[in-house]
Amino acid sequence: MDKLYPKIIIVIISLLLAGFFLGNAQEDGTYQQALEKIEAGKFEEALTLLEDVTEQRPDFAEAWNNKGSIYLVKGNYSEARKCFKEALRINPEYPMAKANLGSIHLKQGKTEKAVTAFREALEIDPANEEANYNLGNVYFQQGKLEKAQSYFKTVLDNNADHYKAFYRLGQIAARTGRKNRAEEYFSKALEIYDEDPEILNEVGRFYLQKGELDRAESYLSKAHKLTGEKPGPLHNLGLVYLNRGEPAEAVDYFEKALEFRSEDDPRQLSRLHSDYGLALYRNRKFDRALDQYKRALELDNYNASAHYNLGLLLEDTGHYDQAMNHYKYAFNIDDQYVEAYNNYGLLLLNVREDYENALKYFNKAIDIDSGYTFAYFNRALALTNLERYKEARESLRKVLEKVPSKSKLYKRASDLLEQL
Numbered sequence: 138m139d140k141l142y143p144k145i146i147i148v149i150i151s152l153l154l155a156g157f158f159l160g161n162a163q164e165d166g167t168y169q170q171a172l173e174k175i176e177a178g179k180f181e182e183a184l185t186l187l188e189d190v191t192e193q194r195p196d197f198a199e200a201w202n203n204k205g206s207i208y209l210v211k212g213n214y215s216e217a218r219k220c221f222k223e224a225l226r227i228n229p230e231y232p233m234a235k236a237n238l239g240s241i242h243l244k245q246g247k248t249e250k251a252v253t254a255f256r257e258a259l260e261i262d263p264a265n266e267e268a269n270y271n272l273g274n275v276y277f278q279q280g281k282l283e284k285a286q287s288y289f290k291t292v293l294d295n296n297a298d299h300y301k302a303f304y305r306l307g308q309i310a311a312r313t314g315r316k317n318r319a320e321e322y323f324s325k326a327l328e329i330y331d332e333d334p335e336i337l338n339e340v341g342r343f344y345l346q347k348g349e350l351d352r353a354e355s356y357l358s359k360a361h362k363l364t365g366e367k368p369g370p371l372h373n374l375g376l377v378y379l380n381r382g383e384p385a386e387a388v389d390y391f392e393k394a395l396e397f398r399s400e401d402d403p404r405q406l407s408r409l410h411s412d413y414g415l416a417l418y419r420n421r422k423f424d425r426a427l428d429q430y431k432r433a434l435e436l437d438n439y440n441a442s443a444h445y446n447l448g449l450l451l452e453d454t455g456h457y458d459q460a461m462n463h464y465k466y467a468f469n470i471d472d473q474y475v476e477a478y479n480n481y482g483l484l485l486l487n488v489r490e491d492y493e494n495a496l497k498y499f500n501k502a503i504d505i506d507s508g509y510t511f512a513y514f515n516r517a518l519a520l521t522n523l524e525r526y527k528e529a530r531e532s533l534r535k536v537l538e539k540v541p542s543k544s545k546l547y548k549r550a551s552d553l554l555e556q557l
Contacts, residue, residue: 167189168190171186175203180207184207191204196227198223198224198227198234201227202220202221202224202231202234205237208220221241222238230261231261232262235255236258236267236268239268240271252272264291264294270288270302273286273288273302282313289305290302290306300326303323304336304339306322307321308339316347319343320343323340332363337359338360338370340356341356341373345373345376348380350377354377357370357374358370358374366396368394368395371394374390375387375390376412379416379419384420388420391416394409394413407432407433408442408443411433414447414450418453430447441466441467441470441471444477445474448462448467448477448480449480451463452484460480460484464477465477475502475505478498478499482496482498482499486518486519492519492523493523499512499516508539510539510546511546514536517533518553520532530557533551536550537551
């Protein structure tokens with residue numbers, strides 16, 4: 138009898154994504170009904186049919202595999218494992234069952250066992266989509282981006298419509314500084330399927346970080362419509378408005394995000410409280426902002442942004458020594474925190490009149506980000522106070538090269554240069 142290759146179900150494990158597959162099977166009335174139920178999402182009815190099939194045909198490996206897939210989706214790992222092992226007892230060279238067994242190991246945090254199972258599946262079938270994709274996800278989560286990339290590309294070599302593989306490649310490109318390439322991958326993923334809220338949210342964040350706020354808002358708004366009560370898109374929409382200089386609107390989004398917050402991820406919740414505090418601070422609601430920063434640091438004392446934001450508030454309210462402490466916390470946690478170095482230097486310059494040490498922190502900021510114009514201007518101020526006028530003028534010229542001629546910073550730098 139002819140063999141069929143219908144769609145079926147297996148969970149593809151990652152932190153964000155899930156998908157399904159079916160194995161091969163001989164044509165059989167009851168079995169075909171089960172496949173139809175699976176495709177319609179009627180898993181309980183499919184499971185009942187598959188129980189009948191395996192009772193009548195206990196040597197039917199594909200039916201055992203598909204039955205295990207349903208148990209896997211339901212979270213019944215014990216029964217799923219039994220089914221996959223039975224499928225492998227019948228057919229030890231069954232790559233899909235091996236990949237499914239690896240998925241159980243991943244769900245249970247047994248990464249090494251999962252990797253072994255996926256590799257065994259690939260030894261039998263190097264093109265196995267589930268094993269390649271799951272291995273890519275494992276290495277992606279471990280930060281082994283080059284290895285992850287190779288597995289995702291293998292997925293696409295065999296299935297050019299696998300939008301999740303395109304999405305992952307986009308994330309890898311973004312993390313490795315290839316923004317144009319990341320944009321290409323994200324576009325391909327969304328051309329294939331543009332209704333995945335997790336991907337829409339992450340692509341929205343990508344454009345938020347690029348400063349393309351309107352584009353970010355369009356993706357995040359769609360993600361919010363699809364997810365409803367998920368805090369992620371709301372949090373990111375708040376950041377869009379915060380970056381637009383509309384803190385009142387940002388407050389509304391952060392408050393909505395907090396309504397649906399999850400205590401399961403304290404670091405993410407800490408970031409939400411910190412961003413909410415910054416929006417309140419920019420609305421001059423200092424007491425409420427302070428409460429949010431304290432809550433953020435209770436959840437995660439290694440939140441560099443929360444320390445930096447609290448430093449801004451303390452500086453604005455005249456608590457300079459405390460502000461310096463929090464700026465220092467920020468750049469000790471994140472040694473690339475340019476703004477924290479700059480603001481720490483400013484307090485050394487303006488409050489302590491320690492021009493030599495202030496200069497060191499401005500130089501540190503410039504070493505990290507040669508385009509950070511505020512540090513060039515502040516360095517010029519420190520050099521002027523140290524009577525190093527030639528160097529001060531050079532630093533001011535850097536400002537004039539880098540900022541628009543109509544900006545306030547341009548005028549300040551131009552005025553100071555004339556005085557020197």
